[in-house]
């Protein structure tokens with residue numbers, strides 16, 4: 211599966227710890243990330259990641275474009291609900307496209323814990339049936 215990993219600054223430690231904890235699952239998938247998130251994950255885990263621009267510089271939109279072309283199967287986005295983001299419209303647009311294309315999206319660690327286990331259990335096979 212193609213997985214997008216994104217974390218706002220105050221959630222990057224959570225993302226690093228999450229990807230470290232589940233690296234044995236994640237290594238079986240193709241990973242994409244916004245710029246700084248991807249850099250931190252790669253440094254910590256050594257997992258190969260295709261990195262886009264940093265979020266405020268268009269990274270969320272680049273991942274949105276991949277969703278629109280059916281190239282992303284799952285989005286794990288650790289959002290910071292307590293800090294205003296300068297690129298909030300881009301974040302909303304990315305989440306909207308997940309809804310447009312029925313792409314599973316989790317926006318916090320609790321959801322990600324469930325989603326990664328579902329992924330490992332094969333619950334994403336329906337994505338292969340999508341045209």
Ligand SMILES: O=C(CO)COP(=O)(O)O
Nearest residue numbers: 244245246247264265266
């Ligand atoms: O801002 C982001 C998502 O909206 C994340 O971008 P970075 O991974 O470059 O910090």
